[in-house]
Amino acid sequence: MVVYAAQGDPRRTMALLWRTESPDAERPGPKPGLSVELIVETALAIADAEGMAGLSMRAVGDTLGRTAMALYTYVPSKSELLDLMYDKVLAELPVSHDGDGWRADVTRWAEELWAFYLRHPWVLQISQARPVLGPNEYVVLEALVKILRRTGLGPVMLRRLVSALYSCVREPARTASEARQAEKATGQSDDEWWYARSAHLREVSPDFAERFPTLTWMEGEHAFRMEDETMSYLEQEAREAFELSLAVLLDGIEVSMKAE
Amino acid sequence: MVVYAAQGDPRRTMALLWRTESPDAERPGPKPGLSVELIVETALAIADAEGMAGLSMRAVGDTLGRTAMALYTYVPSKSELLDLMYDKVLAELPVSHDGDGWRADVTRWAEELWAFYLRHPWVLQISQARPVLGPNEYVVLEALVKILRRTGLGPVMLRRLVSALYSCVREPARTASEARQAEKATGQSDDEWWYARSAHLREVSPDFAERFPTLTWMEGEHAFRMEDETMSYLEQEAREAFELSLAVLLDGIEVSMKAE
């Protein structure tokens, strides 16, 4: 399921995200044994290791030697914790790209993002609707837009380009990371799985080649194309789709530039 | 969370998907009051109305006047039910496009898929890794590849194109549908939400314009661009990204055709 972040009290969330909390004056009560920072870090480690499905308030609490409920004194809810995790992990991405030209820089930006999503697959499960509006989200965006502005295109076009660029990284990255996760979760490699399934397929639909001739033609040299042994078939295909989409999109930008 | 379909016994699942179950001879025991077909239809209706989050075995059972456990005599698990739902709902998509040329046909194919995802947002939450391999999946794919084959491009290129085309529909469709779902779930429109949040943003980061000058420039005429009142800002942006990506990808195909 998709996880909707950003549902709680906006004021509190924003204060947490932008670290505008009041400086801790001398307050009554026991000293806090944890901190928002620590909780977010722990949650991040769990999400990276076990995926979104393995991230529960209990799991985070257990790792910190507390109960799940203890976390609620620091963080209003799991939704807010996800917001904070998201913003924190975004800090990994490079802040600026001042290279040899916009085309190379956009390519580098996309490659960084691709690698980022594969490192932190759970990020792709955080809904893009109602974005979190944390500082690092803006830092990453600012970096991309700064590159794109060098193309001389107008703001309306740039906004569309930004979305399109995100799309062409995110969707194939999702496929690739899901392929890896499925491998880890089932203990069966993509290729083993594909092999087993296609055997069943022949069994259940012996007339496959007649029913789907064009597909059969296209998938023809399926087996002969494994160039990179470190990637499963599915992951390799996703990677190629990413590269194609990106290249075509960049070509499209060049065409727009000349047209203006 | 992402839902991994296709996890159960492959043989059983495939038999259910391709309807190669043995014809029901006279068997002992009480007459079945339900059927796989009925269960799948009910589950589909629930998923369409309430989203993936509202789809539980209890919910399906309740709607049919049974307990959740009753479903397990028909369907091995929820995962398999999702497979069946997925394949069934795909039957909505058109089987062939024999129009005025490949470009118009691909565009129609993409538009149909876009509308389909917005009608059934839960479909986007079914993992693409380990695809279901039901008959309708292949029907839809065959339709697309048949159009693309008319470009004269080779199978390797076509495979990449298929993935790229799916990407450029799926990711923005996901954003658009999440925007709608968020609206329904929170009772707050995208635009209201955006307005409230940006107020908080100004409060929490008064120096926003200095920290993110390029972003501020790009978002400048934000409010003046609402062309279509039936769509929220986010949905409109997603729609535009989709149209841009598609157009650029189609242009890219034409370039490849000339190059060959």
Next chain:
DNA sequence: GAGGTTACTTTATGGTGTAAGGAGATAGCA
């Protein structure tokens, strides 16, 4: 009618997020 098979139910297990209320620690103030 007996026996086996099937549809469906009840009950139970271990998981989730989180509301409610309570225990104990610590500060400021009397």
Next chain:
DNA sequence: TGCTATCTCCTTACACCATAAAGTAACCTC
């Protein structure tokens, strides 16, 4: 010094979730 407000953190509880196990009742074949 003690009172009290406030804090951290715990236990308990609730409403969900998928599904395993076992029981009941209907139905067919022999």
